[in-house]
Ligand code: PEP
């Protein structure tokens with residue numbers, strides 16, 4: 001099996017009926033890029049920038065961040081996309097030196113884009129570093145934990161302000177940076193049609209979307225039985241997001257763990273997902289799996305899959321149609 005996967009390293013990601021999708025990787029540091037290329041990744045679908053901020057005693061400078069973003073863009077290569085997520089701090093990820101208030105419900109609290117919009121000094125430093133690095137590759141910028149259209153508009157306005165500032169300083173900035181959001185809060189998945197008019201792309205963060213939709217803490221073993229990726233409620237939200245993107249000519253990806261799950265892959269393919277972002281080591285197995293799946297055939301069962309009542313029914317149905 002390993003030998004078969006290795007042969008696919010430089011092949012495109014296509015289905016049995018010759019439909020193309022994109023298989024990209026989740027990374028946490030510039031050092032991870034090597035593994036992405038070794039495993040045949042077609043780019044980076046999620047660069048979690050939190051690691052630049054964690055495990056140290058003060059905020060990373062603009063220069064430090066610029067070096068990291070440039071290293072990733074250059075390492076991946078200018079033809080391949082790199083989706084960088086802006087700071088997603090809070091929730092389970094704390095920063096001692098920021099002295100954030102202790103909260104009763106950190107996962108529902110002051111985190112990610114909520115924090116960045118208030119501490120826009122920190123946000124602007126990151127955006128400047130990203131904008132300056134943008135000339136070294138195919139950068140896409142993604143905001144985490146967006147719950148309202150207004151948050152997206154505010155974040156994008158700050159980005160455009162910093163772009164203008166840099167240009168006035170005589171710095172070079174790419175003019176082709178796509179700006180999108182993670183869809184990981186149910187409110188955003190539900191009104192994806194409205195969001196799709198504003199954003200350039202969606203990336204569905206199922207790790208959080210599942211916990212918020214099912215009201216089941218992703219770290220709490222007592223309720224892990226409710227953490228159900230194949231639950232019809234999740235699949236209907238995912239489908240809604242993909243349809244909304246396509247209706248506006250935008251693309252929809254997924255960067256939660258679900259995107260690399262062999263049981264989920266046929267379902268997501270049938271729902272029309274364009275980009276699957278996963279840990280690098282899952283890419284070649286996924287490419288191999290896709291070669292055996294007919295997108296058109298699975299898509300024809302879309303309404304039936306979305307009408308199931310339980311996760312078990314979904315899984316059994318999908319097994320039957322893909323094994324026959
Ligand atoms: C997600 O929520 O699915 C996601 C990819 O982000 P994180 O796991 O970093 O919260």
Ligand code: MG
Pocket residue numbers: 184205207208
């Ligand atoms: Mg998340």
